[in-house]
Amino acid sequence: MKFSGVLSVLALAGAAVAKPGTKYPTTTIAGVEVVDTQIVRDARKLIEVFNGLQPYLYKHLYRTWLFGAAALNANETLKNTVDLELHAVGTILHDLGWDMRPNSPWVTQADRFEVDSGVAAVKFVQEQVASNKCSAKKWNADRLEKLYDGISLQTELSIIKYKNIQSQWIVNSVGLEFPGPRNPLIPEKDYNNILAAYPNDFLFRGSNITFTYLAGHKPEGSYNTFLQDFGVAYVPGYDPSGHRLFDILHEGLEAEVEKHPNATIYS
Ligand SMILES: *[C@@H]1O[C@H](CO)[C@@H](O)[C@H](O)[C@H]1NC(C)=O
Numbered sequence: 319m320k321f322s323g324v325l326s327v328l329a330l331a332g333a334a335v336a337k338p339g340t341k342y343p344t345t346t347i348a349g350v351e352v353v354d355t356q357i358v359r360d361a362r363k364l365i366e367v368f369n370g371l372q373p374y375l376y377k378h379l380y381r382t383w384l385f386g387a388a389a390l391n392a393n394e395t396l397k398n399t400v401d402l403e404l405h406a407v408g409t410i411l412h413d414l415g416w417d418m419r420p421n422s423p424w425v426t427q428a429d430r431f432e433v434d435s436g437v438a439a440v441k442f443v444q445e446q447v448a449s450n451k452c453s454a455k456k457w458n459a460d461r462l463e464k465l466y467d468g469i470s471l472q473t474e475l476s477i478i479k480y481k482n483i484q485s486q487w488i489v490n491s492v493g494l495e496f497p498g499p500r501n502p503l504i505p506e507k508d509y510n511n512i513l514a515a516y517p518n519d520f521l522f523r524g525s526n527i528t529f530t531y532l533a534g535h536k537p538e539g540s541y542n543t544f545l546q547d548f549g550v551a552y553v554p555g556y557d558p559s560g561h562r563l564f565d566i567l568h569e570g571l572e573a574e575v576e577k578h579p580n581a582t583i584y585s
Pocket residue numbers: 393394395396
């Protein structure tokens with residue numbers, strides 16, 4: 319293909335990719351204007367299962383989306399910079415790995431819940447694309463990576479800090495949702511409406527139960543993460559020793575000293 323040909327193909331592909339500031343169809347939930355595209359509706363449908371089984375999680379997912387959307391709506395610059403459809407899908411699906419059903423389609427043994435959630439969200443979008451419910455060009459690899467990064471790094475604030483703004487806003491919204499002093503980014507009226515529609519009465523107790531469950535049911539996916547502390551505190555027989563990076567490093571250290579006893583830092 320000639321160079322000019324490549325350029326025109328790229329321009330075409332670019333035109334189909336969701337641009338920050340894209341105007342999407344919207345609806346209003348708890349007084350907050352939110353994106354109302356097919357994929358956002360389908361993401362909402364996907365988490366309906368939690369409404370009965372883990373209602374604190376269901377409300378947490380809604381509040382995370384709505385608090386983030388309210389903060390973005392209140393700032394014209396941010397509203398035009400952040401991809402609001404990506405934000406919606408990312409926040410709504412950010413804790414699929416909290417699923418406590420024994421046959422969960424999203425929870426693995428080996429991976430931490432943040433990774434399970436990120437993988438599950440990307441798979442969900444890929445399935446939507448495969449069944450022609452949304453466009454593969456719009457959900458290109460770059461957008462999927464931002465979705466994955468935002469979800470999988472949700473508890474790694476020191477890493478997300480230097481990532482792109484799209485991934486950061488998935489994480490920022492999780493932060494806005496945690497109880498504490500009201501964040502001035504969210505208009506007072508929105509705060510009140512969101513909390514009235516999705517009350518936050520049980521999130522800490524609910525996450526205590528979920529994190530303990532995950533440490534007990536998938537210990538491999540909990541070592542070297544903060545879930546390890548829930549395992550140590552609450553799961554009988556839970557023992558991370560031998561799995562922690564500290565232990566793994568010390569095992570290597572002993573073998574190294576035996577093999578090269580006289581080496582120095584300058585060897
Ligand atoms: C909107 O957000 C941007 C980026 O965080 C910030 O620099 C700006 O001060 C905000 N504007 C208002 C009016 O709050």
